[in-house]
Amino acid sequence: MKKFISLLMALCLMLTMFVACAETIKTPTAGGTIYLRKGPGTKYGANGTVSNGDSITVLEKGKAWTKIQTSDSREGYVKNLYISGMGNNYADGTTYYSKAKSGTIKTKYASSTVNMRAGANKSEAKVMSLKSGTKVKVLGKNGSWYLVQTSGGTAGYVKSTYVSTSGGSSSSSSTTTATVKNCNAVNMRSTPNGAKILVLAKGTKVTVLSKANSSWWKVKYGSKTGYIYSKYLK
Secondary structure (H helix, E strand, C coil): CHHHHHHHHHHHHHHHHHHCEEEEECCCCCCCEEEEECCCCCCCCEEEEEECCCEEEEEECCCCEEEEEECCCCEEEEEHHHEECCCCCCCCCCEEEEEEEEEEECCCCCCCEEEEECCCCCCCCEEEEEECCCEEEEEEEECCEEEEEECCCCEEEEEHHHEEEECCECCCCCCEEEEECCCCEEEEECCCCCCEEEEEECCCEEEEEECCCCCEEEEEECCEEEEEEHHHEC
């Protein structure tokens, strides 16, 4: 019986670790804020706001909206595309423009519509349909998909072949490089203070994805993404 209870507790712990994942809020602008909704949609009231770079815990991943908890213990929902670190339908991989471009939805037929999706993939949840001729702001790009925003403030991804753009700048990728310093080797971890993923030698160059946490930087080395204590990077 004791072995069974111990096994059950271990399984519960593993499930908790799997469900609750520490990530960060990522918005198109450095000082951007978004509403923390009380439910999965804009029709729900707000439980305050969250800002670009805020550390959050993912509680329940949804197809278009995800339930999170903030560092001050507020719970609510934000769109997947504003969360960095959980996969292709999140903010990872999106290059934001320093200045939004003007865009127009273009389809083969004037009466046709295109789908705006929660992520940069046609298998992601549909946010809404956009008619040909709809004016949008183009906030960034992820592969062959544009991150766009309607005049009503709804944001999502549209295949770039359906968007005609003008103006703006596409040179605003926020990623930088850093070099391991101060010691012979450092650990790259799955989360701040989390499990070790890699050991990187002094002088190794990594791509810095986020400095939202001043103590731990989110970095990429090869195909691996993780966290390194910032004092070991320059």
